Amino acid sequence: MSPVRALLICCLGIMLYTQAAGAERQVVLVAAATSPLHDLDSLELRKIYLGFPVTRDGKIVRGLRNTEDEDLNRIFLQTIVAMSEKAYRRRLLSLPLRQGIPRPDKYNNPEHLLEALSRDPYSVTYMWKDAADHSADIKTLKVIWQQD
Amino acid sequence: MTTYTRYWIASTLALIALFNAPQARPEGQQDLLLFLSAGPSYHDVTPDDGPEDYEVALDADILYTYLNGRFRLLGEYIAAIDEAELERFQLGWQTGQESIGWLGRFHSPSRYWNSIYHHGQFLQTSITRPLIEQFEDDGGVLPTHSTGLLFETAHKLDGTADLRFAFSFGAAPVIDRTELKPFDLLDPGSSNRAAADMRFAYLPDQLEENQIGLVLSGSDLEVDGSHSAEQQGLRRVEQASIGVYLDWRWQDWRFLSSLAPVINRMKRQAHNQTDSFLSGYFQAEYELKYDWTLFGRLEQTNNTSSSDYLELFPHAVTDRQMLGLRFDLARQQALSFEVSRAKTPADGDFEQYLLQWSLVFP
Numbered sequence: 001m002s003p004v005r006a007l008l009i010c011c012l013g014i015m016l017y018t019q020a021a022g023a024e025r026q027v028v029l030v031a032a033a034t035s036p037l038h039d040l041d042s043l044e045l046r047k048i049y050l051g052f053p054v055t056r057d058g059k060i061v062r063g064l065r066n067t068e069d070e071d072l073n074r075i076f077l078q079t080i081v082a083m084s085e086k087a088y089r090r091r092l093l094s095l096p097l098r099q100g101i102p103r104p105d106k107y108n109n110p111e112h113l114l115e116a117l118s119r120d121p122y123s124v125t126y127m128w129k130d131a132a133d134h135s136a137d138i139k140t141l142k143v144i145w146q147q148d
Numbered sequence: 149m150t151t152y153t154r155y156w157i158a159s160t161l162a163l164i165a166l167f168n169a170p171q172a173r174p175e176g177q178q179d180l181l182l183f184l185s186a187g188p189s190y191h192d193v194t195p196d197d198g199p200e201d202y203e204v205a206l207d208a209d210i211l212y213t214y215l216n217g218r219f220r221l222l223g224e225y226i227a228a229i230d231e232a233e234l235e236r237f238q239l240g241w242q243t244g245q246e247s248i249g250w251l252g253r254f255h256s257p258s259r260y261w262n263s264i265y266h267h268g269q270f271l272q273t274s275i276t277r278p279l280i281e282q283f284e285d286d287g288g289v290l291p292t293h294s295t296g297l298l299f300e301t302a303h304k305l306d307g308t309a310d311l312r313f314a315f316s317f318g319a320a321p322v323i324d325r326t327e328l329k330p331f332d333l334l335d336p337g338s339s340n341r342a343a344a345d346m347r348f349a350y351l352p353d354q355l356e357e358n359q360i361g362l363v364l365s366g367s368d369l370e371v372d373g374s375h376s377a378e379q380q381g382l383r384r385v386e387q388a389s390i391g392v393y394l395d396w397r398w399q400d401w402r403f404l405s406s407l408a409p410v411i412n413r414m415k416r417q418a419h420n421q422t423d424s425f426l427s428g429y430f431q432a433e434y435e436l437k438y439d440w441t442l443f444g445r446l447e448q449t450n451n452t453s454s455s456d457y458l459e460l461f462p463h464a465v466t467d468r469q470m471l472g473l474r475f476d477l478a479r480q481q482a483l484s485f486e487v488s489r490a491k492t493p494a495d496g497d498f499e500q501y502l503l504q505w506s507l508v509f510p
Binding site for chain 1: 177178179181211213214215217220221222238240242245246248263264265266268270271354355439476479480508
C-alpha cells in the first residue's frame with residue numbers, strides 16, 4: 001500500500017471516529033426497560049424535577065437526579081429545569097419546607113441509579129446516550145440534549 | 149412539658165430519621181433538613197427606657213418529610229436558646245393532582261412570608277421579619293400557627309397561569325402572659341378557640357414563584373394569663389384581618405410586600421370595644437455579583453397608640469427602616485448583616501444591629 005493511500009485511510013478512519021464520537025454526545029431520558037412510560041414532554045419533565053405532580057396511570061412520575069459528572073449536571077440545569085444551580089438548589093429546599101415533598105434522590109453511582117430505576121417503573125432519569133446504549137435494563141424515552 | 153423533655157423528643161426523632169437514611173425506595177421517599185442560624189444582636193435602647201441590650205441567637209430547625217403515594221408527613225421541630233417547640237406536625241392526603249388536605253399543626257396560610265420561609269432562616273434574605281409575619285413567640289401580634297385542618301389546591305388558568313387557594317380551620321392561639329401562645333401538640337391546653345385562614349394567589353407562570361394574593365383571617369383569641377389584659381377586664385379578642393401581598397422577581401430584583409388592616413373586637417367584662425390598626429411592609433432585594441445581595445425594608449403600623457390590642461404587646465416592633473447585606477458562601481451557608489431603625493410602643497425609637505450566620509444541611 002502506498003503511503004498516500006495509507007494516509008487517506010487513516011484520515012478517513014479519524015473522520016469516521018470523530019463523527020461517531022460526536023453522535024454519542026447526547027443526553028437521553030431513560031426509564032426501566034419494563035416501565036410503562038413512553039414519552040414525557042419538556043414541560044412535564046421540568047415539572048417533575050421542580051416537584052410538581054405529573055401522573056401516568058394514576059401514579060406520580062419520579063425524577064431521579066444523575067450527578068455522575070459535572071457536564072451532565074450542567075446540561076440538566078440548562079436543558080431540563082432552565083435554572084442556575086443556586087436557584088435550583090433553593091427551589092429544591094423549598095419542596096420539603098413548603099409542601100412536605102422530599103427532594104429528588106441524587107445518584108453519583110451508575111449502578112445505584114439503575115437499581116433505583118428498576119425498583120420503580122414510574123421513575124425516570126437522564127444519562128449520556130452511550131451509557132444508556134450499554135444497559136439492557138433501561139429504555140430510552142427521548143433525546144433531551146445533543147452536542148452541536 | 150419541660151424544655152429538657154422536649155430536647156429529648158427532638159433528639160430521638162432526629163436520630164430515628166438520620167439512621168433511616170434517605171434512600172430511594174419504591175414504598176416511599178423521605179427527606180431530612182437541618183437549618184442552623186446564629187449571631188449576635190445589639191439594640192441601642194435609649195437610656196430612659198433601659199440599658200443597652202446585647203443578645204445572641206442560636207436556632208436549630210429540624211425538618212422531616214415522608215411521601216408514600218398519596219400520603220405525606222411533615223414534622224418540624226425548632227430548638228433555640230430560649231425555646232424548644234414542635235412547630236409543625238402535619239399528616240397529608242393528596243386528593244387530586246393539585247389538591248392536598250392536611251391534619252395537624254401548621255403555619256397559618258394567611259401569613260404569606262411564613263408559608264414560603266417557615267423556619268428556614270437560610271432561605272430568608274433578611275434576618276428579621278416584618279411585624280405581621282412575626283412568629284408569636286418572637287413578638288408577633290397576629291396568629292401564625294393553627295392546629296386543625298388545612299386544604300390546599302391549585303387551578304390551572306389559560307396559558308401558564310395558576311390560581312392557588314389555601315384554607316384552614318383550627319385552634320387559635322391564646323393571649324398568654326406576654327405573648328400569643330399557639331396550641332401545643334405536646335402540651336395541649338383547653339382554652340383555645342377557633343381560627344380560620346385563607347389565601348388566594350395568582351401566579352402568571354405556574355412554574356415560577358411570582359405572585360400576588362389576597363389573605364383573610366379570623367381568630368377568636370382567649371385571654372389566658374395576660375396580666376395587662378386582665379387589668380383591662382379583657383376576656384377575649386375577636387380578630388379579623390384582610391390583606392394583600394406581592395412577591396415579584398424582575399431580573400436581579402425581588403420585591404416582597406404586604407398590607408393588612410386588622411380589626412380587634414375586645415370582649416370585656418363591662419363593655420365591648422373595637423379598635424383597628426393597619427400594618428404593612430415593602431422589602432426590596434437586589435442580587436449583586438459574586439453572591440452578594442443588598443436588601444432593605446420599610447414597615448409601618450398606624451394607630452399603634454390608640455389600639456388597646458397592641459398595648460398587650462408593648463415590645464412588638466411596629467415600625468422599621470432597615471438595610472442589610474447578605475453573602476452566600478460555600479453553597480449552603482450565608483452571612484447577613486442588618487442595621488435598623490426600629491420602634492416599639494414601650495421603647496420608642498432605637499437602633500438595632502444584627503449579624504447572622506445561617507446554614508442548611510444537607
